Amino acid sequence: MDSRVRDVRITTEEDSMTHLKRRTVIGGLGASALTAPFLTRTAWAQSDEPIKIGVVTSLSGPQEFIGSFVLNGCKIAVNQINAQGGVMGRELVLEVRDDRANPADATAAARELIGLGAHLQIGTISSAVALAMGPLMSQEGGVVITCGAGSEKINHENYNKHVFRPGDGPYMRMRAQAQLMAERQPEVTSWTGIIPDHEYGRTTWAVFVDGLLEFYPDIAGVQPEIIDPIIVPYGAGDYRSFITQAARSSAKGIYNSTYGGDSVTLFQQAKPYRLFEDRILMDSANEFIVAGALGTQTPPHWTGIHWYHETNKGNEMSDQLYADYVEMTGDTTPMGWLAEAHAGIYAYAKAIEKAGSTETDAVISGLKGLVWQTVTGERTMRAEDNQAIKDVELIYIEPKPDTEKGYAVTDYVKVEGTSVIEPPSPGQAVELRSPT
């Protein structure tokens, strides 16, 4: 194992208890509980002590699988940065907590970490958690960088200057998918969706439709037909009733935004009905989850991905991340959330260097407008709404029985972020096109 990987310093809840007790004793000497975190932050900003980054992510619960990539991405980035001398000569260390994909658990963990001096935090996957973090960070004086949280509200209705998204938001991702379809499949003009019954599912469909309505007329020269989507329950074991509904649809293109195990189940159950055989399947965000589970049974499909190492071959950062990840885990198919965490840690490092301080307001100023290098190329953190401008990556997966995994990526594209990102409108909802 690479010594840089092995040497990463991570503290957990138990380790922190010792510090907490010591702090409690010191606190007993006169410092008020209210002001202690701020005093600590100032002291640390002026010292040579390690810079603590709080990782609040899903280490159990429904997003544990993704959380494992987030944590590994943080570890690798911290190792790489420390191996290069740290940030302003100070080492980065991680304080890790489990958010269980639950806003209450996440905010409790985040508050505790701020008390321990880790006011710069990262790792939010769940949209609900991301939306809960904003008010907490404002109140407690922290910053959080999300790692895959998809809600468009993060940089619109619920914009909060303490929350940053270094990855592609739903508006960029789904519109990039629609743009690609207009370019590659101009003959597929009728679309429906298989949409999970929650707010994010409906958002993905609404944004994809917005993209279809913009790009098909512009690129393919035709007005697309939008057919009402099939709304499916979250976490069901039997999707056949919904599959038969979709199979009756005249749509030639299907947009899927079910996720994880739901998609695996749905795709398997759809096979006898040949739902995807004569249709184009565009998948929102499953990356390699479906293909990894189904192997040769995977239907050919496009899917959005935060980072695909082959697309970014030649980018030294990307090649290094892939090599470090494989060395660390033995797994040769990293998911894109790894890169989101990696990019987030690098964003902190660059923002601290830019600001010359680890204090909250300074780091926020450093992050706003930050241009930094990542495994997917250069990104810009838009100052107006804390949304990164980055290229959107999409891959095409097909079953390949002669390969070890039973599937292969046979095509991949990058859609320029500036061509699909919405204009900034912090505090306001995005206005979307809808079929007349």
Next chain:
Amino acid sequence: MTGELITIAFNALIWSMATFLIASGLTLVFGILHVLNFSHGGFFMIGAYVAYTVLEQFGATVPLWAYLMAAIVAAAAMGTAGAAVDQVVFRRLKNFEGVYVLIATYALLLVCDGFVKLVWGLNYHSVSPPESLLGVLFAGGAILPHFSIFVVLAGLLTFLVLEAVLNHTSVGRTLQAIAADPWMAQVLGINVSSVYRWTMIVGFALAGLAGGLLVANQSLSPDLAGIFILQAFGVVIVGGMGSIRGAFIAAILLGFVEAISATYLPSYPGVLFFATIAAVLILRPEGLLGRATT
């Protein structure tokens, strides 16, 4: 129109029988031992993983006999786990209030979750249906996958066997006597403790059997424990706690509700399901075939 009706009916039956397969063990244990086993979904999940491990040995093409064998292995493994759980957990709690047993079964669910993560990891897995069940049947414009027909038949067979054993054998009559009055059964010389143990073994084995039979066309992940369990509890509650026949009827009722809802109210998945449960509980709190308590 005929095709649509057949499709609705068939989809309803698949949902019903898949759910009944899981609910049968749950309601059996409740009916005899009066234990609401929250961990049932966890053992269903482990049963599915056990079957997956067995079927992995056959590669991508699984023969039907191997699929059935894997389900039996899963049932046997979970039956054994049931014996262990009975010995280690339920016997120690037999003199405690029901709420402690309830908490213990929830703890067991967490143990199941951790066990799966430890042994099989976090990755998603899947199993293809047996090779001979990959085809489809066309009936009046409806598509009936062979594997789905297999699930319907498996659920029906499980119900018939349980019905026959519970109502037409001395073992079944003994079980009913113990369920009604364990103290009197003990006085009459019945080894209640042994019957409890075997009920637990059969209940857990049914969870494993369901996992093994339903493993194809499901995603295998640590989330699987919760996938069917909500609807299984719905079936047990609507059918009448502890009634196998009630669970079977409730499964069919709720299966039709689900299929009709998906067809005619596609934008509101699950609404009719919960509305039906609420309606039954209001009109008949003891469930369709449950006994009212005073």
